[in-house]
Amino acid sequence: MIDVSKLTIESAHDHLIKGDFTAVELTQTYLDIIAKKNPEINAYREVFVDALEQAKQADIKIKSGKVGSVNLLTGIPFAMKDNILIEGRIAGASSKILENYKASYDATVTKKLKEAGAIFLGRTNMDEFAMGGSTENSAYGATRNPVDPTRVSGGSSGGSVAAVAMDGALAALGTDTGGSVRQPASFCGMVGLKPTYGAISRYGLIAMGSSLDQAGPITKTVADSEIIFNTIKGKDKYDSTSADSLFTGKEEKLKLTIGVPRHFMKEGIDVDVLKNFEETLKKLENAGHTIVDVSLPNIDYSLAVYYVLMPAEVSSNLARFDGIKYGAHADGKDLLEDYMLTRGQFLGKEVRRRIILGTYVLSTGYYDAYYGKARATQNLLKKDFIEAFKEVDVIVTPTSPTPSFKVGEKASDPLSMYLADIFTVTANLVGVPAISVPCGTANREGKDLPLGFQIMAPHFREDILFQLGKVVESVR
Ligand code: GLN
Secondary structure (H helix, E strand, C coil): CCCCCCCCHHHHHHHHHHCCCCHHHHHHHHHHHHHHHHHHHCCEEEECCCHHHHHHHHHHHHHHCCCCCCCCCCCCEEEEECCECCCCCECCCCCHHHCCCECCCCCHHHHHHHHHCCEEEEEECCCHHHCCCCCCCCCCCCCEECCEEEEECCCCCHHHHHHHHCCCCCEEEEEECCCCCHHHHHHHCCEEEECCCCCECCCCECCCCCCCCEEEEEECCHHHHHHHHHHHECCECCECCCCCCCCCCCCCCCCCEEEECHHHCCCCCCHHHHHHHHHHHHHHHHCCCEEEECCCCCHHHHHHHHHHHHHHHHHHHHHHCCCCCCCCCCCCCCHHHHHHHHHHHHCCHHHHHHHHHHHHHHCCCCCHHHHHHHHHHHHHHHHHHHHHHHHCCEEEEECCCCCCCECCCCCCCHHHHHHCCCCCHHHHHHCCCEEEEEEEEEEECCEEEEEEEEEECCCCCHHHHHHHHHHHHHHC
16 A cells, blocks of 8 residues: 555656556555545545546556656546536535536536546535535535544535545645635645636536635645646636636745735634744744735625625526426426425525525615625725735735634534634635645644645735745745
């Protein structure tokens, strides 16, 4: 058995090329670990029966040694979130309504990974339709945190993150609408990237909030995150909101000005999180970067804005799940009753709550008061960031106000769950890229729980996130 605990995409690639092990051996190692750990962790919804067959194909490419047929991701075993389409396979969004829904085409990110020769080990558990921050909203039970299985993995991409954290995949893809890649990454000690809105095609992702959604890589290192990002990014004719970056990454500034919105970190943050955050800043300062306070006058409204705009988009995106076009169907006496029975029976509580909230904020008489105001405030937030980025290269915060919490701790209190998104939703509202990088731990009941350091940069400046992210890794 290969020791995969220290393996990265970069090092695995070297071993594959040198012939130290084959993609089949590597895949078999991951399958063995999944068989052992998944019953407890519940990271995977399904392990694909043809994973070894995919690995054989990768080995053929690697052995052929043909220029252009092998790249850094050839033969690398991936976990895919249950809301990313892979042709011919079930994409269930961890919802009963899509339990047997088979994708009829590949998402663009899937297609790009396939072309690169990546191996899909399976699809991973998530909060139903990506709504949540702990995977407890999955119709199939919570994903446990591999660091402490009494705690949540975070969410909604908790299954993808836990898959990598338990050594059940070398990398994974998740989606992030308000923090769903970064927050679980921070809870499980992984690197999670939410790219610039438009940097990666959304074609073939099951939509939650279309103006906020982005797919993003989950990896053990920043360098691996960069490799995946470079493979899946770029303009796509199937997503009119996608675009190519104009930056080449060559304009690297060695010493960065790091902005801290301290006015936003006054209350509700765990003391250990705050202490670790300040220590990380100190280390970055010692590494030659400049730390300054930055003002984002409207950031206090971010969470409220998100929890108006997101449900509005959810209510319209999920209208298609009516029991007629896709997935499960319940029979009533007429069409309306079919709709009501299907959606009442096969959509979970949190999903229904958001559909109702969203329908309300869009309804006549309330649209101006809620949706309109939220949009106006979102524009103010965008202006805040434009102003701030005139003075600083990046803006940093903790990724989450607390370390991972216990399974069940917040499950019956949606508001306290929403508050956990306080630091992550703004990047989605403004469209800027953000990364969570592990930066230390907080001890709880004898377990060292991972913490994450979030870095945000101007639109399409993922290169700065990778640059500073690597520094955070090296000073940790
Ligand atoms: N936790 C956030 C929510 O519940 C983020 C979800 C996401 O990014 N998909 O909306």
